[in-house]
Amino acid sequence: MTITQLYYVLAVAENQNFTKAAEKCFVTQPTLSMQIQKLEDELDVQIFDRSKKPIELTDVGKKIVIQARNIVNESYRIQDIVDQQKGFIGGEFKLGIIPTVMPTLLPMFLKAFIKKHPKVKLKIEELTTEEIITRINDGHLDAAIAATPLEVDTIKERALFYEPFVCYIPQGHRLHGKNNIDIAHLDIDDMLLLEDGHCFREGVINLCKAFKDHTDDEFQLESGSIETLIKLSNEGLGMTLLPYLHTLDMRENEKKNLHYFKEPSPAREVSIIFHKSELKMQIIESLQDVIAGIIRGAIAFQDVKIISPIHKK
Amino acid sequence: MTITQLYYVLAVAENQNFTKAAEKCFVTQPTLSMQIQKLEDELDVQIFDRSKKPIELTDVGKKIVIQARNIVNESYRIQDIVDQQKGFIGGEFKLGIIPTVMPTLLPMFLKAFIKKHPKVKLKIEELTTEEIITRINDGHLDAAIAATPLEVDTIKERALFYEPFVCYIPQGHRLHGKNNIDIAHLDIDDMLLLEDGHCFREGVINLCKAFKDHTDDEFQLESGSIETLIKLSNEGLGMTLLPYLHTLDMRENEKKNLHYFKEPSPAREVSIIFHKSELKMQIIESLQDVIAGIIRGAIAFQDVKIISPIHKK
DNA sequence: ATATTTTTATAGCCTAAATTGATTAACATG
DNA sequence: CATGTTAATCAATTTAGGCTATAAAAATAT
Numbered sequence: 092m093t094i095t096q097l098y099y100v101l102a103v104a105e106n107q108n109f110t111k112a113a114e115k116c117f118v119t120q121p122t123l124s125m126q127i128q129k130l131e132d133e134l135d136v137q138i139f140d141r142s143k144k145p146i147e148l149t150d151v152g153k154k155i156v157i158q159a160r161n162i163v164n165e166s167y168r169i170q171d172i173v174d175q176q177k178g179f180i181g182g183e184f185k186l187g188i189i190p191t192v193m194p195t196l197l198p199m200f201l202k203a204f205i206k207k208h209p210k211v212k213l214k215i216e217e218l219t220t221e222e223i224i225t226r227i228n229d230g231h232l233d234a235a236i237a238a239t240p241l242e243v244d245t246i247k248e249r250a251l252f253y254e255p256f257v258c259y260i261p262q263g264h265r266l267h268g269k270n271n272i273d274i275a276h277l278d279i280d281d282m283l284l285l286e287d288g289h290c291f292r293e294g295v296i297n298l299c300k301a302f303k304d305h306t307d308d309e310f311q312l313e314s315g316s317i318e319t320l321i322k323l324s325n326e327g328l329g330m331t332l333l334p335y336l337h338t339l340d341m342r343e344n345e346k347k348n349l350h351y352f353k354e355p356s357p358a359r360e361v362s363i364i365f366h367k368s369e370l371k372m373q374i375i376e377s378l379q380d381v382i383a384g385i386i387r388g389a390i391a392f393q394d395v396k397i398i399s400p401i402h403k404k
Numbered sequence: 405m406t407i408t409q410l411y412y413v414l415a416v417a418e419n420q421n422f423t424k425a426a427e428k429c430f431v432t433q434p435t436l437s438m439q440i441q442k443l444e445d446e447l448d449v450q451i452f453d454r455s456k457k458p459i460e461l462t463d464v465g466k467k468i469v470i471q472a473r474n475i476v477n478e479s480y481r482i483q484d485i486v487d488q489q490k491g492f493i494g495g496e497f498k499l500g501i502i503p504t505v506m507p508t509l510l511p512m513f514l515k516a517f518i519k520k521h522p523k524v525k526l527k528i529e530e531l532t533t534e535e536i537i538t539r540i541n542d543g544h545l546d547a548a549i550a551a552t553p554l555e556v557d558t559i560k561e562r563a564l565f566y567e568p569f570v571c572y573i574p575q576g577h578r579l580h581g582k583n584n585i586d587i588a589h590l591d592i593d594d595m596l597l598l599e600d601g602h603c604f605r606e607g608v609i610n611l612c613k614a615f616k617d618h619t620d621d622e623f624q625l626e627s628g629s630i631e632t633l634i635k636l637s638n639e640g641l642g643m644t645l646l647p648y649l650h651t652l653d654m655r656e657n658e659k660k661n662l663h664y665f666k667e668p669s670p671a672r673e674v675s676i677i678f679h680k681s682e683l684k685m686q687i688i689e690s691l692q693d694v695i696a697g698i699i700r701g702a703i704a705f706q707d708v709k710i711i712s713p714i715h716k717k
Numbered sequence: 718a719t720a721t722t723t724t725t726a727t728a729g730c731c732t733a734a735a736t737t738g739a740t741t742a743a744c745a746t747g
Numbered sequence: 748c749a750t751g752t753t754a755a756t757c758a759a760t761t762t763a764g765g766c767t768a769t770a771a772a773a774a775t776a777t
Binding site: 092095134135136151155159161165166168170173177 | 405406407408410447448449463464467468471472474475478479481482483485486489490
């Protein structure tokens with residue numbers, strides 16, 4: 092058994108296809124076929140059920156894949172140990188960011204981070220929380236920035252900052268003009284929400300539900316971006332909630348529609364998250380430092396109440 | 405990097421010698437030299453400091469060895485998964501047993517276990533607790549039977565039974581004839597003890613210390629076996645404590661000298677212990693079942709007070 | 718039902734890597 | 748200084764991994 096063989100198994104299991112997996116591994120398909128057969132012979136067990144199309148894992152195969160993932164990850168850590176010893180911070184680093192954090196936070200820290208670590212090849216992807224969790228678990232992401240707590244036991248979290256929710260209430264709305272909004276005043280029915288899949292949406296729903304038990308899940312107006320949300324709100328279609336950082340670079344005439352919650356303001360916890368195996372931990376910690384340093388000053392709310400970003404049934 | 409290379413590194417680290425390590429791996433010394441050099445080249449770091457005699461690990465080397473141990477162990481688990489799937493219970497199984505448990509417990513379960521699992525090649529070694537911990541950690545033991553709790557975070561414990569301490573008090577001793585001995589009556593100064601390194605000794609000391617603060621560590625009479633302890637006691641050199649199972653097959657005239665503690669009787673917890681990686685878990689669980697089944701009935705004390713087997717400073 | 722496409726397995730070949738035996742170099746020890 | 752021990756080096760051999768080409772099997776289209 093070799094680490095390479097295990098790596099091939101992972102590739103085939105992921106792609107459910109020898110040919111595609113071979114491309115990902117930069118070898119030819121016969122190479123994969125043979126190495127996997129060799130491993131199956133050695134263990135004297137079928138890992139893949141080749142009678143199914145697309146190809147499937149057998150029951151043992153599934154367990155072997157989990158273990159293979161472990162071993163391959165742990166093998167990466169040896170290079171990690173060496174890098175750490177040498178103080179070398181570099182290589183590819185794949186970071187996921189949720190859509191509602193991406194446009195505001197990324198410009199704040201990206202330059203500083205690249206300057207600090209020119210040898211790190213940052214690859215940033217905008218992904219939903221769900222996609223992030225999958226990719227951290229299968230090793231396709233080294234870390235991510237997401238709203239927490241997530242309660243996923245394979246993933247560790249380190250809080251970066253607490254970002255308050257701010258009300259955007261257009262003129263003519265019943266709450267317009269009021270400041271120090273109380274959570275109890277919110278009504279999910281005149282609240283514009285992001286599309287399904289955004290954890291900020293879940294946060295808002297959780298917040299509203301905290302005071303009113305609302306089982307009807309059919310929200311009428313939904314949008315894919317916060318910018319659109321603001322425009323829809325301006326059209327008089329309802330109020331909406333914005334993450335605090337989004338309110339910093341708004342036009343002056345729109346800023347007039349911002350209304351803050353009375354403290355403790357509801358807020359989301361934004362964290363850097365990563366697999367519990369703690370691979371590339373130096374880079375993660377450095378990124379954490381950079382963001383924490385930049386955010387300090389930008390957000391200065393004292394007392395916040397953290398809203399869960401996950402949908403509870 | 406290959407699993408084989410990591411295995412070679414472990415062998416050299418353990419033996420501090422390429423030639424001996426090569427023998428253990430069933431390859432020639434140049435093979436080891438070359439493979440380890442190759443790994444060092446690939447990682448671009450020295451794992452061994454070859455200027456020292458005997459050869460030593462570098463600082464990174466030490467960390468790499470820990471990680472290599474992980475990876476090699478995890479790779480064994482793949483075969484474990486396959487075996488488990490097939491319901492195959494077999495292969496080599498290395499079990500350590502502490503000296504004060506060995507002679508009484510081993511005869512009780514050995515036959516039954518061998519009969520239940522004829523394909524398992526049992527290798528049993530009598531070892532002190534300290535040796536057992538080292539060998540479980542470095543993978544030279546699959547499991548062991550020892551007094552617990554040990555508080556070693558790499559090792560898991562499963563209690564098998566609670567074995568009460570029984571007083572052996574020769575005629576003429578101040579406590580002779582009394583039954584329902586109270587712990588408070590014990591005096592470490594007229595207590596015969598096992599040699600250093602036996603955890604039963606530590607247990608007895610902890611027990612005596614519980615009531616009298618005794619800092620003088622110079623015990624006069626010490627012995628390497630419980631049999632000798634009894635003989636010394638018969639010579640009028642003091643009383644001693646015996647593990648309950650030892651009292652079952654004593655001669656009748658010696659049984660007269662046994663005095664039980666009043667409940668809750670002090671007792672040692674005897675457990676099957678194994679590395680947290682839980683390799684060969686089917687065998688371990690089966691062994692646990694066999695021993696638990698046999699001991700049931702042999703020990704029927706209701707209320708016991710567990711004495712720690714470790715020396716606390 | 719047949720042709721076409723897609724996908725995996727097989728075979729033969731080549732190259733690179735692992736291993737060995739023999740030898741050398743370095744070092745410690747009597 | 749000689750001797751024994753131990754790791755490194757070198758050339759030779761074996762083994763294993765990978766490639767190209769091709770066959771076989773299965774799915775899809777005609």
